Amino acid sequence: xxxxxxxxxxxxxxxVGKGTVRAKIFENKNNFDYSVSMTTRPQRPGExxxxxxxxxxxEEFEEMIRKGEMLEYAEYVGNYYGTPLTYVxxxxxxxxxxxxxxxxxxALQVKEKVPDGVFIFLTPPDLEELRGRLVGRGTDSAEVxxxxxxxxxxxxxxxxxxxYAVVNDKVELxxxxxxxxxxxxxxxxxxxxxxxxxxxxxLDENI
Ligand SMILES: Nc1ncnc2c1ncn2[C@@H]1O[C@H](COP(=O)(O)OP(=O)(O)OP(=O)(O)O)[C@@H](O)[C@H]1O
Ligand SMILES: Nc1nc2c(ncn2[C@@H]2O[C@H](COP(=O)(O)O)[C@@H](O)[C@H]2O)c(=O)[nH]1
Numbered sequence: 001x002x003x004x005x006x007x008x009x010x011x012x013x014x015x016v017g018k019g020t021v022r023a024k025i026f027e028n029k030n031n032f033d034y035s036v037s038m039t040t041r042p043q044r045p046g047e048x049x050x051x052x053x054x055x056x057x058x059e060e061f062e063e064m065i066r067k068g069e070m071l072e073y074a075e076y077v078g079n080y081y082g083t084p085l086t087y088v089x090x091x092x093x094x095x096x097x098x099x100x101x102x103x104x105x106x107a108l109q110v111k112e113k114v115p116d117g118v119f120i121f122l123t124p125p126d127l128e129e130l131r132g133r134l135v136g137r138g139t140d141s142a143e144v145x146x147x148x149x150x151x152x153x154x155x156x157x158x159x160x161x162x163x164y165a166v167v168n169d170k171v172e173l174x175x176x177x178x179x180x181x182x183x184x185x186x187x188x189x190x191x192x193x194x195x196x197x198x199x200x201x202x203l204d205e206n207i
Contacts, residue, residue, distance in 0.1 A: 002095030003195055007088070007114050008032060008182060009100050011107040012122035013152030014077075015134035017168040018101050021122060024175035025099075032097035032182070035088055038064065041079035044139055054084070072102065072109035077147045081106065097182065104155040111161065118185045120178060121162040125169050127152070 012018055026034065038054040040061050049055050056064075061080045064070055073082030083100055091098045100110065110117055124130040130152055134145045159165055164181050168174040185191070193200055 002093075005032070005092045005095050005097040006182070006185060007092060007098050007100070007110070007117035009102065009107050009110050009117050009119045010122065010178070011100075011102050011104055011120070011155075011162075012168075013124070013130060013155045014103070014148040015130055015137060015152070016122050016124045017133065017171065017174070018122055020171055021168055021174045021178065022099070022101055024171050025178055028175075028179065030097075030179065030182070032099045033091050034099050034101070035083055035091075037081055037100075037102065038070075038084055039079055039081045041081070071113065072106040074103055074105040074109075076103050076105075077144060077151065083110075103151075104158050104161075108158070108161060118164075118182065119162040120164045120166060120181060121159045122166050122168050122174065122178075123156065123159060125167055 010018060010022065022034070036050065036052070036054060038056055038061060040056060040058050041053075043049065043053075043055050047053065047055075058080065061073075061082065064082070064084070065073060069085055070082040071085045071088055073080055075081075081103065083102060083106065088098050088100075100107075102110075107119060111119060124133070127149070131145070131149055134140060134148055140148065166174050166177045166181070
């Protein structure tokens with residue numbers, strides 16, 4: 001059996017740049033896989049089903065919840081978003097790290113279920129910049145942007161629930177910081193001792 005991979009939970013307010021930073025991180029061919037989320041939100045122009053999200057109806061999503069097939073899910077600004085469980089478990093069992101990009105309520109659910117996950121919060125340098133990014137992205141109406149900003153303030157208040165906070169001032173720098181955190185997490189003493197239990201177990205032997 002390969003050693004189980006790490007579950008990396010990357011979260012932060014809408015518009016902070018999670019998707020942009022994630023794309024930069026994945027350019028470097030790291031040993032982790034991205035878990036594609038499921039949502040009931042309408043598909044945006046250019047988004048591909050199965051790549052950006054699995055786009056589903058509310059009925060289909062609620063059926064997955066009923067069957068216990070979601071690791072976590074949340075209702076966010078009127079739509080469901082969630083992480084299908086099967087892919088995550090299968091990939092972790094293969095020994096690969098899994099990267100989730102999710103909002104804060106979902107991240108807190110994962111923390112309850114997988115306390116040894118790595119919880120990274122991406123924060124904007126300030127709130128005006130965050131609004132500027134949401135407006136500049138051009139994907140949401142003024143009303144949706146106001147709702148997302150309201151949510152963002154609640155989410156930033158919950159930053160203290162995370163293990164790490166990374167400021168997204170510059171995409172390249174933020175991506176480098178996240179990669180370093182993940183690398184260091186692999187060398188945390190509890191993880192290394194678990195990996196090398198075959199050696200630790202022999203310490204009392206006369207070798
Ligand atoms: N460091 C940065 N400096 C300036 N602009 C940025 C930076 N990072 C991301 N952006 C821009 O901010 C906008 C929002 O980024 P992105 O869509 O990646 O955010 P997100 O956190 O994934 O949002 P959501 O959670 O809603 O999917 C995009 O237009 C992106 O180009
Ligand atoms: N709890 C979850 N949140 C998720 C998931 N996938 C994405 N998200 C977050 O939802 C908001 C809105 O996303 P958008 O694509 O409509 O802008 C954002 O914060 C995403 O990170 C998920 O599986 N679970």
